[in-house]
C-alpha cells in the first residue's frame with residue numbers, strides 16, 4: 435500500500451508540468467526525485483527491518499515452544515527413568531533375598547544330606563558324580579572336591595553299579611535295589627543295601643545312589659537263623675546222643691569185658707580155661723594170629739570215638755558241663771597252643787599277639803580252650819600237611835569296651851561263601867569220611883553263644899585265608915545251668 439502511494443507520488447513528480455520553464459523545473463525535480471528515492475529507500479529499509487523483526491519474533495516463539503516441549507519431554511523421561519530405576523532397585527532387592535534364601539536352602543539341604551548316615555551320591559545319566567556326601571567321604575576316604583565331576587567307576591570302582599544300570603533305572607523310572615552287597619574293608623566283611631533312585635527334572639536327568647551299611651542287621655539275622663537252626667539241631671543231636679548212648683555203652687562195656695575175660699591175670703579166667711582144657715596163652719596166640727585182638731581193638735577205638743562224638747553232641751543241650759569261674763584268656767591261649775604243639779609234631783608258624791590287659795572272663799576255661807583248639811586245628815588242617823615258611827596261624831587277643839576279642843586267622847586256602855554259610859551246622863564237614871565229624875565248629879558255636887553269651891563269626895574268601903572272630907563279653911551274661919550227669923563212665 436505504502437509502496438503504491440510512493441510510486442504514484444514519484445510518477446507524479448516526474449511527469450513534466452506544462453506551464454513551467456525547463457531549467458528551474460529540472461533542478462527542483464531532481465531534488466524531489468532524490469528525496470523521494472531516499473524516502474523510498476528508507477521505507478524499504480523500514481519494511482525490511484520490520485519483516486526481520488517479525489521473523490525473529492516468530493523464530494523466538496518457535497524456539498521457546500520447542501524448548502518447553504523439550505523440557506517437558508526431558509521431565510517425562512526423567513520421571514520414567516526414575517520409576518524404572520525404582521523398580522529395578524526393588525527387583526534387585528527381591529533377587530538378593532531370593533538368592534539368600536536359595537543359598538540358605540542349599541546349605542540346609544547340604545547339611546541334611548551330609549548328616550545322613552547313608553552314603554548319598556548324585557550322578558548324571560552317564561554316571562558322572564554331581565553330589566558326594568560326608569558319609570561317602572568317610573566310606574571311601576575320597577573327599578567331595580576330588581570326587582565331583584569324575585566318573586563313578588573311577589572314584590568308587592568296588593560299587594557294583596555301572597552306566598547301564600543307571601541309565602536303565604532312569605529310563606524305567608523305577609528305583610533299583612540290591613541287597614546284602616559284600617565288601618571287604620578295614621579287613622572286615624561288610625554288607626550294604628544299595629538303592630538307585632531315578633531323578634528326572636526339567637534341566638537335568640540323573641540318579642541318586644543311596645548305600646546303607648547293613649552289616650549289623652545281616653549279622654543279627656545270620657545269628658538268629660543260626661540260633662534257630664542250632665536250637666532245633668541241638669535238640670535233635672541231644673536226643674540222638676541219648677539214644678545212641680545206651681547201645682554204645684553196651685558195646686564198650688562188652689569189649690572191656692572181653693578183654694577182662696581173656697586176661698591171664700584173673701584166676702577165674704584160668705580156672706574156666708582149665709575146665710575146658712584150654713590154655714589162655716594159646717587162646718591169645720590164636721586170637722592174635724586170626725587178628726581177633728586187632729578186631730577187638732578196632733571195635734574199642736571206634737566205640738570210644740563214637741563216645742567222643744556223643745559227648746560233643748550232648749554239648750548241644752543248653753546246659754553247660756563246666757563250672758563258671760573267672761579265667762585268664764591269654765593263659766588259656768598259651769596253654770592251648772602248648773597242648774597243640776605236644777599233639778602235633780609239625781605245625782605252621784603260630785604267631786600270638788596277646789593284649790595282657792584284657793580282664794578275666796567269667797565262664798569255663800576248659801570250654802574256651804576247646805573252642806581255641808577247634809579253631810587252631812581247623813586252621814592247621816586247612817593249611818595242610820605240606821606247609822612252608824610262608825604259612826602261618828595268627829592268634830590275637832584284644833578288647834573293646836564291651837568284649838574280649840579272640841581271633842584265629844590263617845594263611846590257608848579260605849573257603850567259598852557256600853561253604854562258609856554252613857560251617858557252624860552240626861555234621862557239616864568238607865573233610866574225608868573218618869577225617870572230621872563236622873562237629874568242631876558247631877560245638878564251639880554253642881559254647882561261645884549259649885554258654886558265654888558271646889558271638890563267633892567267620893570272614894573268609896577263597897584264596898585269601900580265613901579269620902574266626904570270637905567275642906566274649908567282659909561282663910559275662912552266661913545262662914549256664916548245671917551239667918547233665920556223665921553218661922559213659
Ligand SMILES: Nc1ncnc2c1ncn2[C@@H]1O[C@H](COP(=O)(O)OP(=O)(O)OP(=O)(O)O)[C@@H](O)[C@H]1O
Pocket residue numbers: 808812813816844846847848849853857862863864865869870871872873874875876900
Ligand atoms: N580255617 C579254615 N579254613 C578253611 N575251612 C575251614 C576252616 N575252619 C573250618 N573250615 C571248614 O568248616 C568245616 C567244618 O568245620 P568243623 O570244625 O565244624 O568240622 P571239621 O573240622 O570238618 O570236623 P572236626 O572238627 O570234627 O574234625 C570244615 O570241614 C572246613 O570245610
Ligand SMILES: [Mg+2]
Pocket residue numbers: 808811812870873874875
Ligand atoms: Mg574241626
